[in-house]
Structures are given as C-alpha cells and as structure tokens.
Amino acid sequence: MSDKSAALFALTNSLQPVKRVWRQAATQIFANSGISMSLANLVVIVNRNAQGINQRDLAEEIGMNPGAMVRILDQGTEAEYLERRELSRDRRFKTICILPAGKKLADEIESSANKLRVQLMEDVSVEDIENATRVLRLLEARASNFLQEHIHEKK
Template identity: 55%
Template sequence: MQEKIALLHELTNSLQPVRRAWKRAVSEVIADYGISMSLASAVVLVYRNPQGLNQKLLAEEIGINPGALVRLLDQASNEQLLERREDTADRRIKTLHILPKGTEIAVSIERAADALRLELMNDVDLAAIEQATQVLRLFEKRANEFVLQSKSKK
C-alpha cells in the first residue's frame, strides 16, 4: 500500500510541472504568431467547439479569472479572431465563435503543436501513450466525481 501511495504521490505531483513544461514549450511555437499563450489557447479552444463556447467554460478551460478573460476577448474581437454572440436560450450568456482569421491561426497553431508533440514524444510507444492518457482521464473523472459528491453533501 505504501508503494502505491508513493507512486500516486509522484503522479499527482507531476501534473503541474508537466503542464508548465508543456506550456513553456508550446509558447516557443506560438511566439511565431505574435499572440500570447492565453489568446492562442482561447482561439484554439473556440475553434475546437464550432457550435460556440460560453465565456465561463472558456475561462475555466484556460485557467484564468473571468475578469481577465473579458480583456482577452476584447483583444480577440479587435483582432477579428473571435466574436461574442448572445446565447439564443439566455441573452445574458455570451457564446464565443471563431472568425475566419481565428480559424486560420488556430489551424496553424494546432499543426505546430502536433509537430512539437511528435518531436517530443516520437520515441514513446503508442501503447504507453494510450495507457498514460487512460490513467490521466480516469484520474480526472474520479476527481470531478469527488468534487460533485462533496458539493452535494454540503
């Protein structure tokens, strides 16, 4: 049991350093596009959700507070990368949609990030990548379930 706890400790303690290292590496690639990592993340996430993405979800996905997101979205709008639209079901909610210039940048960033992923992990066996992904997704699922259960008990 102690060995499992130690390994789980290693796993959870590696999540943030891995995320930071990936962000630093991909920031080097994104620098060629003249936009910040936050703006690139927003553009790519909205691109991946062609039906539109609400601002609250985008802020959560990027990991920034909603106030900072407003400034970022103003920049994205001014640069004609994204546009805000009123949600048809609830006019108080704004959904974000990709514009043609945003699509062009998102596709380029996705290609560059894919090339970087291959460069960094080309020698890693497909089965190992699949297993690592499965473990991380299971951890994510169970952590989210824990949070939901904890909130429902309060």
C-alpha cells in the same frame, strides 16, 4: 510508504511541472506571432467548437475566471480572431465564435503543436501514450467526483 502510494505520489507531483514545461515549450510555437498563450488557447478551443461556445463554458474549459477572461476575449475580438454573439433566447449570455483569421491561426497552432508532440514523444509507443492518457483522465474523473460529493455534503 507502500509502492502504490509512492507511485501515486510521483504521479500527482509530476502534474504541475509537466503542465508548466509543456506550456513553456508550446509557447515557443507562436512566440513570434505576438499573441499570448492565453489568447492562443482561447482561439484553439473556440475553433474546436464549430458552433461556438458559451462564454462561461469557455472559461471553465480553459480553467480561467470568467471575469479575467474578458480582457483576453477583448484582445481576440480586436484582432478579429473571435466574435461575441448574443443568444436569441437569452441576450445576457454570449456565444464566442471563430472568425476566418482565428480559424487560420488555430489551424497553424494545432499543426505546430502536433509536430512538437510528435517530436517530443517520438520514441514512446502509442500504447504507452494511451495508457498515460487513460490514467490521467481517470484521475480527473475521480477527483471531479470527489469534489462534487464534498460540495453536496457541505450544503
């Protein structure tokens, strides 16, 4: 295996373990709040979309099946963190909006997550972080393009 192939192998094989352990560490941030990581992610993402976000787009952004997300959305609306609103132009589609309690929760989660990121990576330079982010986003874009090309080839 060439040096580049070995490095690419190490990169792609590190993605899942890094995601898993980051999620476990991040879960500790709000472990005492009684909410799940899934609901916390939903609340944070909706909060980042000030005008609300289409339910289908939200499911795609968090990487969840839209049907499976309904239960978590129900939890968010019951807790008064989130609200489903019908679009006036098409009542079949719902926009998910943040409510004041959800905004407060999202801001607390974001602040705590930022502190954790700084704590974990305090000795890593901004340049190294930016390079890692650039490489991961490039891999994401190229893998996405690959998938799109193969989807079109199969049609």
